Amino acid sequence: xxxxxxxxxxxxxxxxxxxxxxxxxxxxxxxxxxxxxxxxxxxxxxxxxxxxxxxxxxxxxxxxxxxxxxxxxxxxxxxxxxxxxxxxxxxxxxxxxxxxxxxxxxxxxxxxxxxxxxxxxxxxxxxxxxxxxxxxxxxxxxxxxxxxxxxxxxxxxxxxxxxxxxxxxxxxxxxxxxxxxxxxxxxxxxxxxxxxxxxxxxxxxxxxxxxxxxxxxxxxxxxxxxxxxxxxxxxxxxxxxxxxxxxxxxxxxxxxxxxxxxxxxxxxxxxxxxxxxxxxxxxxxxxxxxxxxxxxxxxxxxxxxxxxxxxxxxxxx
DNA sequence: TCCCAGGGAGGAT
DNA sequence: ATCCTCCATGGG
Numbered sequence: 001x002x003x004x005x006x007x008x009x010x011x012x013x014x015x016x017x018x019x020x021x022x023x024x025x026x027x028x029x030x031x032x033x034x035x036x037x038x039x040x041x042x043x044x045x046x047x048x049x050x051x052x053x054x055x056x057x058x059x060x061x062x063x064x065x066x067x068x069x070x071x072x073x074x075x076x077x078x079x080x081x082x083x084x085x086x087x088x089x090x091x092x093x094x095x096x097x098x099x100x101x102x103x104x105x106x107x108x109x110x111x112x113x114x115x116x117x118x119x120x121x122x123x124x125x126x127x128x129x130x131x132x133x134x135x136x137x138x139x140x141x142x143x144x145x146x147x148x149x150x151x152x153x154x155x156x157x158x159x160x161x162x163x164x165x166x167x168x169x170x171x172x173x174x175x176x177x178x179x180x181x182x183x184x185x186x187x188x189x190x191x192x193x194x195x196x197x198x199x200x201x202x203x204x205x206x207x208x209x210x211x212x213x214x215x216x217x218x219x220x221x222x223x224x225x226x227x228x229x230x231x232x233x234x235x236x237x238x239x240x241x242x243x244x245x246x247x248x249x250x251x252x253x254x255x256x257x258x259x260x261x262x263x264x265x266x267x268x269x270x271x272x273x274x275x276x277x278x279x280x281x282x283x284x285x286x287x288x289x290x291x292x293x294x295x296x297x298x299x300x301x302x303x304x305x306x307x308x309x310x311x312x313x314x315x316x317x
Numbered sequence: 318t319c320c321c322a323g324g325g326a327g328g329a330t
Numbered sequence: 331a332t333c334c335t336c337c338a339t340g341g342g
Contacts, residue, residue, distance in 0.1 A: 030323065139323090146322040149340060197338025202325090239325045260323035278332080279324095302323070321342085330333075 006168045010084045012070040012092060014063060019101035021068035022123030023061040026095060029303050030147040032139045033129030033249035035154040047173040048130050050086055053079045054165040056173055057087060065123040077167050096125035104293055113270045114297055117304040126299055128252050132217035133210060134176045135250020139242045140199055153196040160193045182207035202237025221251040240280060248295040257286035257298040266305040
């Protein structure tokens, strides 16, 4: 089978992008559904399974934010089937291209805090993970960690425990490990192989729960928000923030609003006049105020706060 | 050397 | 309910 037949290229026209799009801001905004896509100038490359077939593809934005389309080029392994249609809907879902951002901006244009973020972050979209297990593990890796470090651990985990794929162009890539590959590893060796520190033990424990059927993430995804949270909080290494990260980025529950240190600070400072409120109060506030846009509100406030686009508010401590 | 990073668990108040 | 402290690891 000649290499060319496994290559593909297609476009997602701007008519299929609902509102503005900023691909670079979206991919680089530190979302926890999966390891960050590798950047090359204005393009991003991801490797994942699509209906059991390993796919490597590169996404490039064409046009400005207001009239953006996407160019997708890629290559498959082990198959000569045309996967363009499947990948198109996958990319569209992953990048949240169907989310009606203009209606989000309009609905909260009079919110004096959130609307501050709209100008700089216009086109920022919520990314959805392709795999529930991957989303949960990445969310655990992110706890008390930097984006850079948890991504490094995730990449090391892929290299040591993920399926190795050699594409027809000769490149070697690694797929995010399946729970079966992690369930029987020694947490100590996982720790030394990946630098994930004390997070190794819960990663192994949760992998075992998934393998033996005691944890069904597909079922968790179908539960109402409160029930899903209650179930997730029983898991080791999973607290309120990680549970919300999994639900939002992994399980596409858009009312979940993960509260990390940045969200805690900015919401206390700007919505509660500097008064200290608990993280749970913060999360509930975001859910009640923004409802199905709570995840988006959180994403915009987080990026805005973290990247220093607001005046210093570190006085809240 | 200390502090911090998209926190969580266990314990004391 | 709220407030410690510790937990690995690496960057600043």
